[in-house]
Structure formats: C-alpha cells, structure tokens
Amino acid sequence: MLVTIEQNRTYSRLDDFIDSLADRQLTCYASDLLEQRGCENMSELGQAVKRATEVCHSMHLPLQENFKVVFRSQNGKVVQDWRLSPMAYLLMVLNADPHNDMVARTQVEMVRRVLHM
Template identity: 65%
Template sequence: MTIDNTRTHSPLEQFIDSLADKNLTYYASDLMHLTGCASMDELGVALRRATEVCTCMHIPLRENFKVVFRPQNGEMVQDWRLSPMAYMLLVLNSEAHNDLVAHLQVEMVKRALNQE
C-alpha cells in the first residue's frame, strides 16, 4: 500500500475520511501482539487477503483500512487502522496453525451458525 502525499483533499473528502476514521478502532499489529501472527510478513499476507475480500465484494477499502505510522522501539513502523469487519477478516485470513487464530476462527463460525 502506498500513500499519496501530493493529493489535496477537498473539505468533503476530509469530512468523509473523518467519518470513516471513527470506525477504525483496531490496529493490525494488535494481532501480532496477541501472537496471532508470527511476523510482519505473515501479517502482510493476511492484510492482502482481507483487502482482496473487500475488493471482490465491492466494500470500500477507505472505510475499513488506513495505513498509519506508529512509534515502536524508538523507530516509526507502518501499521494499519482497521474497522471491526476488517479486523475479523484479518483474523480469518491469518495462518490457522496458530492456536489463537484457529480458536477465533472456530468461534466466529460458531457464532455465525447460531445466528441462523
């Protein structure tokens, strides 16, 4: 993902961005801290898959994913702010060999089956 710094946003675009930002309540790196992903590469693969799902379903990426930079161990690292749906998609697209990810995937399926 790239950031286009040269683009100027109209007041309407800024307003739409601020509305979308209110729903971005998770960080992708949270899954690493919960040991759901072993590395940034693994997290990147899960993020790519989650964004592909949204693109396939015509779900606006702008409302669910936002690249941000955060301080970590004295340096700035790239991270992503995510909506709750994007975070769930990230978990579903993470490596299932991890106990936490496998547990969350089974729990999500159970909840979905109970709603029917």
C-alpha cells in the same frame, strides 16, 4: 528517459469530512494481532491484511472505510501498521495462518456463532 506522472488532487472540506467519518470507524490496529500472538511477524501480518483487503475488493467494499496505512513508533523505530474497522480486523484474523492456535480458535468460534451452536 524518466517520466514521472503526478496525480494532483485537491481536497475539499467535504473530502476531509468524509475521510474523518471513515477514520472514526477504524478502531483497531493490525499490530494488535501480533500482540495477541495471532501472527508471528510483520510479514505474516502483512499477508493477513493483504488477504483481508482482497476480500473487501472482491465484495466491492470501500477500502478507505476499512483500512488505513499508518506509521507508528515501536521500540524507537518507525514501523508500518494499519488502522482497521472491526470487520476488517475480523477478516484479517480469518485470513491469518490457520496453524496458529489463536487464529484457529477464533475461526471456530466465529463459525459456531454463525451456526448458533
């Protein structure tokens, strides 16, 4: 027997307004890290996003204010991407592969800034 559970949620204008406010903070795309050579492929990028969402979840930061799955056209194909807040983007860089030169340099630079070096 197949059972399907559907969650019906009605959106009010207030919900739409709150969503649009959250969307305004999502100014980066995860795929920007691919273009900057911070990740080698979509799988590695997905892992960095996953780790960044886990950080937000652990710190009880609202995911909807920092991450949004989107679909974009790339070379004639539709691919999954994420719109991110600047904080989520930096968390993603911090959680990307540290063997990557760009990621390692960014991590060191962020630590230096925190330590005011």
